[in-house]
Amino acid sequence: MTSLFDPLTAGELRLANRIAMAPLTRNRAPDAVPAPITATYYAQRASAGLLITEATAISQQGQGYADVPGLYAPEQIAGWKRVTEAVHAAGGSIVTQLWHVGRVSHTSLQPGGGAPVAPSAITANTKTYLVNPDGSGAFVPTSTPRALEIGEIPGIVEDYRRAARAAREAGFDGIEVHAANGYLIDQFLRSGSNRRTDAYGGSIENRARLLVEVLEAVTAEIGAGRVGIRISPVTPANDAADADPQPLFTYVVEQLARWPLAYVHVIEGATGGARDFQQGERPFDYAALRAAYTAAGGRAAWMVNNGYDRELALAAVAEGRADIVAFGKDFISNPDLVRRLRENAPLNAWDNTTFYGGGERGYTDYPALA
Numbered sequence: 001m002t003s004l005f006d007p008l009t010a011g012e013l014r015l016a017n018r019i020a021m022a023p024l025t026r027n028r029a030p031d032a033v034p035a036p037i038t039a040t041y042y043a044q045r046a047s048a049g050l051l052i053t054e055a056t057a058i059s060q061q062g063q064g065y066a067d068v069p070g071l072y073a074p075e076q077i078a079g080w081k082r083v084t085e086a087v088h089a090a091g092g093s094i095v096t097q098l099w100h101v102g103r104v105s106h107t108s109l110q111p112g113g114g115a116p117v118a119p120s121a122i123t124a125n126t127k128t129y130l131v132n133p134d135g136s137g138a139f140v141p142t143s144t145p146r147a148l149e150i151g152e153i154p155g156i157v158e159d160y161r162r163a164a165r166a167a168r169e170a171g172f173d174g175i176e177v178h179a180a181n182g183y184l185i186d187q188f189l190r191s192g193s194n195r196r197t198d199a200y201g202g203s204i205e206n207r208a209r210l211l212v213e214v215l216e217a218v219t220a221e222i223g224a225g226r227v228g229i230r231i232s233p234v235t236p237a238n239d240a241a242d243a244d245p246q247p248l249f250t251y252v253v254e255q256l257a258r259w260p261l262a263y264v265h266v267i268e269g270a271t272g273g274a275r276d277f278q279q280g281e282r283p284f285d286y287a288a289l290r291a292a293y294t295a296a297g298g299r300a301a302w303m304v305n306n307g308y309d310r311e312l313a314l315a316a317v318a319e320g321r322a323d324i325v326a327f328g329k330d331f332i333s334n335p336d337l338v339r340r341l342r343e344n345a346p347l348n349a350w351d352n353t354t355f356y357g358g359g360e361r362g363y364t365d366y367p368a369l370a
Contacts, residue, residue, distance in 0.1 A: 002358045004317045004325065005342055008049065010301035011225030011262030013093055013173055015049035015324070018317055019338050020265075022305055022326040023052045023097040023230070025068060026140060027129060027357040028138065032063065034072035034079035039086040040364045044335035046092025049252060049324065052228075052265075053083075055178050055358030056101035058163035059156075060111050062184070064101030064142075065130040068355060071096065071163045077170045078111070095174040095228060095262075096167050098160060098218070101186030103193070104128060104238045110143075117152070118145035119188045120195040124239040126182070129356055135355040148356075150198050153210065161217040165226075174226030174262055177214060181271055182238025185211050186231075189248060192241030204251045212255050224259040228303070228332035232267035233289065234279040244280045257298030264293065265303040272328075273308045287321070310341050336368040 001088045005301040008015045028035055042051055057070040067184050070076045080096065087094045103118035106128050108263060110116055118124075148156075160177070167175045179185040187193040193200050200209050202335040219227050232240070233249040242248055268286055270277035278284065290302055304316060305326040313325040333350035340347055355363020 001318050002320070004314050005338075008301060008323060010324070011048075011174070011227070012223065012262065013050065013095070013226070015093060016047075016077065017049040017338060018324045019048050019313075019341065020050040020052060020303060020324050020326040021045055021048045021331040022328040023055050023178070024328055024332060025065065026355065026363065027052045027065060027067040028359070028363065029067050029069035029079075032057065032073070032167060033075050033085055034069045034083055036082065037360055037364055038079070039083045041042050042094065043086035043090045043092070044364060044368075045337070046087045046332055047338040048092065048331070049338060051087060051092055051094040051098040052176055052326070053094065055097045056163075057099050057101070058159045061117060062100035062369040063109050064105035064116070064183075065129040066109065066137070069269070071166045071170070072159070077166050080167075080170035080172070083254055088171070093173050093174050095226075096170075096172045097176040097178050097230065098163050098167070099161070099178045100156060100184040102187045104183060106130060106140065107143045109113035111281040116143055116145040117148045118184070119148065119193060119200065119369070121145055121147045122193055122195065123172050124182065124193075126238045131357070137212065147196070150200065153200065157213045157217050158212070161212045161221050163228065164218040164221045168222050169258065170225075174228065175218060175222065176228040176230055176265065177218060179211055180230045180232035180267055181235060182240035185214065186240055189252065189261070190242040191238055192243075193239070204248050205335060207242075207248070208252055215256070219259050224261050227259070227261050228265055228300075229256060229261065230267070232271055234269065234277055234284045235267055235271040236277070236322060237271040244281060245284060246280070246282070246288070249289055253289055253293035253298065254296040256300070257293055257296035261300040263301040263303045264298070265305060265326065268304055268306045271306060313341070331365070332362075333366050335366055
């Protein structure tokens with residue numbers, strides 16, 4: 001019987017176990033450059049089979065929160081190289097999550113103070129994080145976006161391609177395309193945020209076009225075996241909504257099967273909330289989603305996420321419902337989470353007042369087991 005602690009080959013990635021650290025925004029990268037303490041933070045957690053970094057912007061336009069890292073300038077690549085070197089020295093594997101936030105941004109973060117971009121000019125009913133002049137952080141409503149012109153979209157696809165190349169220059173083992181949680185690619189996918197009438201709107205095929213083009217670009221650049229993707233079929237995060245997500249995401253995974261990807265990362269339910277959250281008239285069938293992917297020829301590792309504890313994770317892998325389980329907040333407060341799960345040891349509680357912004361407190365100072 002396969003165990004959560006068994007090694008796994010996922011595409012070109014060689015994982016020591018089937019426990020992944022989920023991407024976790026921490027807002028500790030002033031000027032979008034990873035800080036030296038970020039290398040310590042990830043190296044402390046290198047016993048995970050796979051570390052997935054916090055979401056990392058592919059361009060300044062893709063930036064949506066203060067003090068989150070980027071991967072579009074030389075100093076950012078250098079900062080990330082310190083991180084990957086530290087993780088590899090500790091024996092870990094690490095990929096970076098490529099991010100364009102789309103409408104989930106604020107004019108103060110955009111080039112020239114312009115409006116954020118989106119598939120359609122519909123304001124997201126959510127908030128973003130800014131830093132005040134006194135250094136304190138605050139969550140504020142997002143700015144009204146403008147609809148992307150069709151001629152701008154190839155440039156965004158190119159930004160993804162360049163970021164994938166930069167990730168390899170920085171020493172990452174691969175990338176994860178962020179197509180979840182109501183950010184740009186997810187905004188194009190969903191009927192609630194995409195009202196376009198051109199080749200990127202209307203039908204499911206059209207709404208998935210940007211995702212397909214991004215996958216074509218990044219897999220051609222660094223190889224499909226070093227590419228993963230994250231999707232969130234029913235999450236309401238960042239005002240994400242679709243009237244009928246099952247056929248939408250069935251089509252999405254059938255398209256993903258075109259490439260020999262490293263993994264497909266699925267958020268089950270509402271991100272950070274109820275696992276049985278429902279959008280549309282019927283509960284989402286995750287088993288059917290995976291079956292559709294497999295029937296289309298998909299062979300990537302299947303990663304699951306959201307609300308998994310030790311018992312749920314052990315069962316998901318042992319019963320073949322998942323190949324990898326990603327843990328989020330538990331990894332924030334337990335740098336040695338793999339050991340704690342293996343030994344069924346108690347977990348440190350997290351301090352949610354230190355999740356966003358700050359320094360070492362609540363970041364690199366959580367204790368490991370003696």
